[in-house]
Amino acid sequence: MDKTSNFEPTILGFLCNWCCYTAADSAGVARFQYPPNIRVIRIMCTGRLDPTFPLEAFSTGVDGVFVGGCHLGECHYQTGNYHALISAGFVHVMLEHIGIDKRRFLIEWASAAEGTRFVKLITDFTNQIKMLGPLGTSEELPIDTLKERLVKATNMARGLKLRSSLLNAAKNIIKTENYNKEEIYKIIKNKCNKVMATINLQ
Numbered sequence: 718m719d720k721t722s723n724f725e726p727t728i729l730g731f732l733c734n735w736c737c738y739t740a741a742d743s744a745g746v747a748r749f750q751y752p753p754n755i756r757v758i759r760i761m762c763t764g765r766l767d768p769t770f771p772l773e774a775f776s777t778g779v780d781g782v783f784v785g786g787c788h789l790g791e792c793h794y795q796t797g798n799y800h801a802l803i804s805a806g807f808v809h810v811m812l813e814h815i816g817i818d819k820r821r822f823l824i825e826w827a828s829a830a831e832g833t834r835f836v837k838l839i840t841d842f843t844n845q846i847k848m849l850g851p852l853g854t855s856e857e858l859p860i861d862t863l864k865e866r867l868v869k870a871t872n873m874a875r876g877l878k879l880r881s882s883l884l885n886a887a888k889n890i891i892k893t894e895n896y897n898k899e900e901i902y903k904i905i906k907n908k909c910n911k912v913m914a915t916i917n918l919q
Contacts, residue, residue: 726780726846728755730839731770733763735793737785737827737835744832751836752843755783762786763824764797768804768883769874771822772811776867778860781846783839784824789896791828798826799896803887806901807909811874814913815866818855820845866918873916882909 732738738759744751760766763786771782784805786798805824812819823842827835853860873879886908890901 724847724850726754726843726851727778728781728783728843728846729771729774729779730755730757730783730785731760731763731766732757732784733786733793733798734759734761736787736791736829739829740785740827740831740835743829744836747832749832749836751839754843754846755839762792762794762797763801764792764794764799766801766804768807768811769871771808772867772871772874775812775817775821775852776864776871778852778864780849780852781821781823781842783842784822785835785838786824786826788826788828799891800887802896802898802901803883803890803905806898806905807874807883807886809902810906810909811870811913814916815863815870815918816856816858817852817863817867818849820849821852866916869916869918873913879909879912882912 732741738757741757763784766784774782784801786801787793789798792798801824805822808822809819812822825838827838849855853863856863883905886905889904889908890896
């Protein structure tokens with residue numbers, strides 16, 4: 718039998734107070750069924766999500782991290798979710814660099830009225846994490862090794878050099894107004910690659 722067949726992942730969710738958290742609340746009021754694996758932290762805006770938060774979450778052993786906010790163009794604080802996309806791109810770059818499957822981290826949108834969309838997002842993401850297995854399984858690395866790398870990556874992400882590289886990438890993205898997730902990822906990877914290469918993963 719597959720050792721992950723009965724696996725129930727631990728997922729941490731950072732949800733925007735004005736939209737995605739309200740969508741989750743409305744789904745609960747309507748008694749829509751979705752996997753109970755997610756543990757929610759309510760934040761006022763996804764734009765306030767520091768990229769170190771998901772990295773720290775993974776270092777505690779969670780199997781997946783979900784960030785949910787307002788649809789682009791509908792942020793309660795106007796541009797918060799655009800900044801969240803940039804932070805998310807940085808997280809994806811960092812995860813790839815230290816050997817963690819990028820599919821374990823997801824940022825998506827649901828308005829306050831989209832309880833059914835929230836249910837689908839969480840259900841699909843939970844199923845995806847179940848398929849990947851516990852943290853370290855799809856990566857084929859010991860969990861202790863990944864945790865050590867995550868701690869190093871988190872500390873570096875707090876540093877001025879990497880923050881400056883991320884800021885330069887953000888300026889380019891905002892200037893071009895191209896918020897395609899893959900394009901954001903490419904720009905951030907290009908800007909931050911030299912600094913990240915100094916992370917000692919051994």
